[in-house]
Amino acid sequence: MRREQRPEPMTEHTTGFPSEPGSQWYDQEAGPLVRPYAVTGGRTRPAVTGVHFDLIALVTLDPAAPGIDDPALGPEHRTLIELCRPETQSVAELAADADLPVGVVRVLLGDLVERGCVTVSRPVPPAHLPDERILREVIAGLRAL
Amino acid sequence: MAPEHPDTPGGEPTALALKILVAGGFGVGKTTLVGAVSEIRPLRTEEMLSQAGELVDDTGGVDQKSTTTVAMDFGRITIRSGLSLYLFGTPGQDRFWFLWDELAQGALGAVVLADTRRLEDCFPAVDYFEHRAIPFVVAVNCFAGARRHAPQDVSRALDLDAGTPVVLCDARERESGKEVLIRLVEYAGRRHTARLLDSVG
Numbered sequence: 001m002r003r004e005q006r007p008e009p010m011t012e013h014t015t016g017f018p019s020e021p022g023s024q025w026y027d028q029e030a031g032p033l034v035r036p037y038a039v040t041g042g043r044t045r046p047a048v049t050g051v052h053f054d055l056i057a058l059v060t061l062d063p064a065a066p067g068i069d070d071p072a073l074g075p076e077h078r079t080l081i082e083l084c085r086p087e088t089q090s091v092a093e094l095a096a097d098a099d100l101p102v103g104v105v106r107v108l109l110g111d112l113v114e115r116g117c118v119t120v121s122r123p124v125p126p127a128h129l130p131d132e133r134i135l136r137e138v139i140a141g142l143r144a145l
Numbered sequence: 146m147a148p149e150h151p152d153t154p155g156g157e158p159t160a161l162a163l164k165i166l167v168a169g170g171f172g173v174g175k176t177t178l179v180g181a182v183s184e185i186r187p188l189r190t191e192e193m194l195s196q197a198g199e200l201v202d203d204t205g206g207v208d209q210k211s212t213t214t215v216a217m218d219f220g221r222i223t224i225r226s227g228l229s230l231y232l233f234g235t236p237g238q239d240r241f242w243f244l245w246d247e248l249a250q251g252a253l254g255a256v257v258l259a260d261t262r263r264l265e266d267c268f269p270a271v272d273y274f275e276h277r278a279i280p281f282v283v284a285v286n287c288f289a290g291a292r293r294h295a296p297q298d299v300s301r302a303l304d305l306d307a308g309t310p311v312v313l314c315d316a317r318e319r320e321s322g323k324e325v326l327i328r329l330v331e332y333a334g335r336r337h338t339a340r341l342l343d344s345v346g
Contacts, residue, residue: 054251055219056162056231088160090231092219096188121160134228135334138163141224142327145182145319 036101039076044103046110051120053106055092058121059084065117073115076100077108081117091120160227165329166248168235168273169258170266174286174316175234176218178258182322183220183232217248222326230326235270245273254333255281256325258316261294264302271303280333282310284325308332 037044046053061084073081079098083089091109095102112118167175180186222230233248249255255274259267267283274281285299294302296311305311310328314321 055217055233055248056164056251058160058162060160090162090221090229092217092231092233093185093188093221096219121162132334132338134161135330135337137228138224138230138330139327141228142222142230142323142330145222145323 036104040107043107048110053091056090058088060088060119163230164252165232166255168270173258173260178316179220179232179234181319185221254329257283259285280336282329284314286316
């Protein structure tokens with residue numbers, strides 16, 4: 001805990017700075033109550049070996065996925081599943097929306113892949129960057145924005 | 146070219162995501178540019194610049210910026226269903242360089258934002274992308290009150306390889322940001338074609 005008394009909470013929006021660094025951090029600014037890797041049981045690498053989920057790897061929920069009600073899945077696993085339900089999500093978006101570090105999300109996604117709940121697309125290797133047709137499509141799409 | 150997607154049975158078209166990095170010195174407008182063109186609110190991890198940090202970060206000429214991005218922020222542009230562009234603002238400080246390699250992996254290209262008042266701030270980014278042969282454009286963010294420089298002067302000052310585009314922009318303007326991205330994708334396409342021709346010839 002970084003506070004001893006409870007004056008008016010200050011946020012970056014009202015002050016730009018906590019007036020006494022270290023003494024005025026509340027709620028999210030005070031940091032997570034649970035250490036990030038506690039939700040992975042201390043694991044820092046996905047259980048699926050040999051995979052590295054890129055920030056823009058796309059995570060798709062398998063609608064027929066077994067085990068979404070699996071008691072072995074924690075609340076954070078379920079959060080990721082719910083975030084993927086409306087549409088395919090990138091790893092980066094999942095991390096931001098679930099408010100979890102990317103490293104933690106990678107471990108949790110590894111669990112979900114292992115259970116067949118989600119599929120994760122591999123990123124495009126640099127040597128196989130998209131062909132001209134796709135790039136032209138991107139340029140036309142940007143112009144039309 | 147579609148990414149490998151071995152877990153999905155054939156039939157469905159595979160979604161494709163492309164990555165563009167936005168790099169440049171501290172306070173040059175990376176987050177602003179990402180926010181101006183993104184269709185989602187820019188997602189980010191931002192931390193207050195500590196007083197110790199203030200000593201490290203030279204904020205001369207960068208008025209009223211009290212926070213600095215220390216992790217990454219990103220935005221998304223959906224071109225069509227199944228084809229999206231992701232923009233990542235790279236961490237502005239040297240001590241976060243370790244994050245760059247991961248961000249740069251498989252990137253289509255990069256935008257190096259430059260402020261002509263502090264041109265040297267973008268040297269590391271220019272070096273980084275040149276060494277890794279990642280296509281990039283230099284976008285000069287025309288801050289109010291900053292002297293205008295011709296693109297060719299900036300190109301010379303940065304000692305850019307011939308052909309590397311330099312564009313003047315206003316990072317706050319969506320249209321301007323779009324133009325920067327279009328120039329980058331066009332350039333990445335030209336570089337890609339040149340590489341293909343090289344490998345054939």
